[in-house]
Amino acid sequence: MTTSRTLHAGWTLTALSDEVSIAGVPAQVPGCVHTDLLAAGLIEDPYLDDNENRLGWIGRTRWAYETTFAWAPDGHEHTDLVCEGLDTVATVILNGAQVARTANQHRSHRFPVRHLLAEGDNTLTVVFDSAYDYAEARRAAVGDRPGAYEEPYQFIRKMACNFGWDWGPTLVTAGIWRPIALESWSGARLAEVRPLVTAHAEDGRPAEGRVEVHVRITPEARGPVTVTAEVAGQVARAEVPAGQDRAVLVVTVPEPALWWPRGYGDQARHRLTVTLGDQEWSRMIGFRSVELDTEAFRLVINGRPVFARGVNWIPADCFPTRITRELLAERLAQAVDANVNLLRVWGGGLYESEDFYDLADTLGLLVWQDFPFACAAYPEEEPFHGEVEAEARQNVTRLTPHPSLVLWCGNNENIEGHADWGWRETLGDRTWGAGFYYDLLPAIVAELDPTRPYWPGSPYSGAPGLPPNDPARGTVHIWDVWNREDYRHYTTYRPRFVAEFGFQGPPAYATMRRAISGELASDAPLVLHHQKALDGNGKLLRGLNGHLPTPSTFDDWHYLTQLNQARAITCGIEHFRAQMPHCMGTILWQLNDCWPVTSWAAVDGDGHRKPLWHALRRLYADRLLVLTGETVTVVNDTDRPWHGELEIVRRSLTGEPLAKETVTTTTPARATTRVHLPPTVSTPTDPAAELLTARLDDHRTIAFYTEDTHVRFPEARYDATAERTGDGYTLTVRAHTLLRDLALFPDRLHAGASVDDMLLTLLPGETATFHITTAHDLDTDALTGPPVLRMVNEARH
Known part of the structure; x- marks a missing residue:
């Protein structure tokens, strides 16, 4: 029997410094120094203005967290202090x-x-x-190593x-950042469960699921104990003899429902329960197989190649204890709504929380997990080698249940840095x-x-x-x-x-x-x-330059640079997807931000979807038409053939058809078809006054024969009306x-207002x-013109 008691109440925070007079501040656990000082009103919000510049002392100060708790003998033989996360250089003291x-x-x-409790x-x-x-x-002890920044992040096992x-501020944290508890037990304890879940599928249909459950118990049992594993109605048992601490249980499930990435099938999951006496370990697992075709570099799930429509993921806040399940659910839903099917957890951050992977499992989002090493030469000497081994063993074991x-x-x-950034010249024979x-x-x-497959790094050949x-x-x-x-x-x-590309x-x-409380101007x-x-x-x-007008006001700068970000990524993703199956994945840098910043993100630090997000939703749709001056590539990333009449029309800027071609096309499932355009539509009479449209079923795309700066756009004329609806x-x-x-851009009228679509050419x-969508009253006149309603040809005049 085990009992657990969290130790999250009654903490105080004190600076152990002659230069900093902070003592007895109420502290939140889990939490960190910055959030505690902010809650106490002792610092300004580091995300606002340039407050960050005045807070560097926090990361250079020693801090003490302290609490008092009552304890009485509980009849158990053992009691452990379980610290799920200490950030980072911690000395733990109990009763002195x-x-x-x-x-x-x-x-x-x-x-x-237990021997220290009173x-x-x-x-x-x-x-x-x-x-x-x-x-x-540590840097002084082992010798300096090159990195992308001057900060010494590679010399400590901490979120780099x-x-x-x-894209992020310098806010070096400290604190008890994950739960801390006392855990007591007698006899054998279920110390570790590591399920290895596989599925054998034939033609995409389930044939057999297998769970190999590796169990470790501690301390060594005085007598034999029985461990049981159950999933999908199937049960396996193993007896662990006295003096031993490990067992492997194999559960075979005939024809289980498989877990698929979104867009390929359902996300079937099954509860795996492992018991030892009255102790129970329970997780949701998913039956699926994973292969990495290293020749082509493509992921194969349940025997089916998957084009990765990916985004890179960074920590959603500089202070991880503020990253709630609700925040993760919002961000991952934004990824799903943009037709993303893969998240790459980037190596300068963290092994993410259970909530993150559970949400990915539920949503069918594939997860590529970097080990936390990024943009630097890392020393391999002790204590680093031992720490890296320990963290890797823990986290690989922890994450095995997650099918995502x-x-x-x-x-x-x-690896790229060592090969191409001049590191070898400065490293000599030092480890990297x-x-x-x-x-x-x-x-x-x-x-x-x-x-699961392993790949040494990215980029890597x-x-x-x-x-x-x-x-x-x-x-x-x-x-x-x-x-x-x-x-x-x-x-x-x-x-x-x-695996990475982006534009700000x-x-x-x-x-x-x-x-930003001051002037809003680009400089x-x-x-x-x-x-x-x-x-x-x-x-x-x-x-x-060469794409859009030069902005003369902040409002123009804001709209045009956001638009150009979307245009740049459109150029990249359309080109890469048109090369499927030669190219089998794009991972945009990046989905999210950790604070308010100009960056490569599609969703900003306050959760607002930038124009790039709206472009990404179209670019990552199941079906896409990629139109250039000479070809139309039909991209069909579904399980059904795409058959229809492809209509290509050369038009004047007034919309009048100048030439038209119709081609019957059939694009097989998970494939592309390239249609070469005849000169009647590929060659304009006047590039500055014409455009090209392509339509297949309800999909339409528009291309211009020259850059916007050379197009003779008419002065924008339109009617716009706004009216109240139920939720906005x-x-x-x-x-x-x-x-x-x-x-x-309705957020200009109220920060909570959002729009469902953007970047439409009419x-x-x-x-x-x-x-x-908004719960607030908005000025309907303001909704119908600049700077809320924008278009390129309006910005030119």
């Missing part, structure tokens, strides 16, 4: 006796403490040393982006992480989770001696676009799998207005503080002239209807 020292945010700890009041103290002091001391990134997890990846960009990525981590995955960022092999990261090249450069690539745009107006100091990329706003402006407003726009990339005579 040191229990342990830890230095790894990514792992949990269990300490026997009847009555007990005092538990957790002292956190400065993460900076620890990391800098706490030390700042090109389909790939373990060794790191983000470290190769032993982790090529030896330790694959061995752990092979031992503990052979049901399949072997240590190959150029890691070769588009022809493995995974590629494309960052010459954004950093140097125009976004049309995407079309020069023929990649196998694009500012957050929603409401997000900027909430976070205003506080606006620039919320832009962490090197020369980020300069690149935003240069990225408009309906806005109807009827075009009298061509309206290019019509967008609506031909003369066409109508678009937008639904605005």
Whole structure:
């Protein structure tokens, strides 16, 4: 029998510093120093203005958390202090006796403490040393290593982006960030359950499911004990003899309902229950098989290749204890609503919470999990090697039940950094992480989770001696676009799998207005503080060149740079999807933000969907028409053939047909078809005054023969009316002239207002209807014109 008692009440926070006079502040556990100081009114919100600049002292201070709790003998033989997450350099003290020292945010700890407990009041103290002091001391001991930033994040096993990134603030945290509890038991305890779940499918139909349940008990039993595993009505039992602590139970389930990624089938899950006496461990599992075709780099689920319509995921808040299940549910729903089917958990963050993976399981979102190493050469000496092994073993074991997890990846960009960023010249013979990525981590995955593939890093071409960022092999990261090249450069690539690529745009107006109290101008100091990329706003402006008008006001800058972000990603994803099955995945950098910032995200730090999100929903739809001046590629990522009459029309800007071609097309399931356009429609008489439309069933796409800066757009004329509806407003726009990339920004009127669609191009005579969701009254006149209602040809005048 086991009993557990959380120790989350009565904590106080004290600074152990002669320079900082903070003592006895009420503290939230789980939590962190920053959120406790913010709740106490002792610091300004680090997400607002440039408050971040004045809070660096927090990460360089020692802090003590302390609580008192009552305890009485409970009749059990053993009592452990279970710390699920300590961030990061912690000394645990119970009743004045040191229990342990830890230095790894990514792992949990269990300490026997019964001998230290006293009847009555007990005092538990957790002292956190400065993460900076620890990391800098380790750097001095093992020698410096190169990285993308000057901060010493590679010298401590902690969320790297706490030390700042090109989209995130420098807010180095400390605290008891996951639950802490006392757990008591007698006899044998169910210490670990590791289910390895597989399925054998024939032609996509289930034949047999198998669960190999690895169980560890502790301490060694004095007599034999029986462990039972049950799933889908099938039961297996094993007797663990005295003196042993492990058992393997195999449960076979005939013809189980399979778990599929969204778009391929249902997300069937089954409850697996493991019992030892009166102890019970229970999780939802899913039967499915996973393969990685390394020759083509494609994921194969239940025998079926899956095109990854992916997004990269960063921690949803700089302070992880604020990341609730409700927040995760909102973000993952936004991913699903944008037709995403894969999340890559990026290596500069965390192994995410159980809620994250459970939601992914439920929604059918595949998860690619990086081990937490990013953009730096990492030392392999002790204590790092032991800590990395311990955290990897814990988290690989913890995550085995989740069918959504389909790939373990060794790191983000470290192999590329060693090969291409000049690291070898500065490293000499010092370690840089190769032993982790090529030896330790694959061995752990092979031992503990052979049901899932492992890939050493991203980008990576399949072997240590190959150029890691070769588009022809493995995974590629494309960052010459954004950093140097125009976004049309995407079309020069023929990649196998694009694991990172992106283009920046500012957050929603409401997000900027909430976070920035001063002037909103593209070059205003506080606006620039919320832009962490090197020369980020300069690149935003240069990225408009040749594509869109040069903005003369902040409102124009905001709309045009958001639009250009969507245009750039449209160019990339359309080009990559048109190459299916040669290319079998795109993972956009990035879905989400952790604070209010100009970044590559589709959803900003306050949860507002940027124009990019609306573009992504179309780009990641099951069916897509990719129209260039010379071809139409029909992309059919469904299980049904797509057959119909493809209509291609060359038109004047007034919408008048100038030439028309109709082609009967059939595109098989999960395939593409390329239709070459005859000169009658591919060659305009006047590129500045014509456009091209393609329609197949209810799918239509529009392309122009030249860039917007050369198109002779008419002055925008339209009728717009707004009326109250049950949960907001309906806005109807009827075009009298061509309206290019019509967008609506109701958050300018109220931060909570959102719109259901955006970036629509209307031909003369066409109508678009937008639904605005809000509980607040909005000015209907303001809804029908700038800066709320925008279009490219309005921005030109």
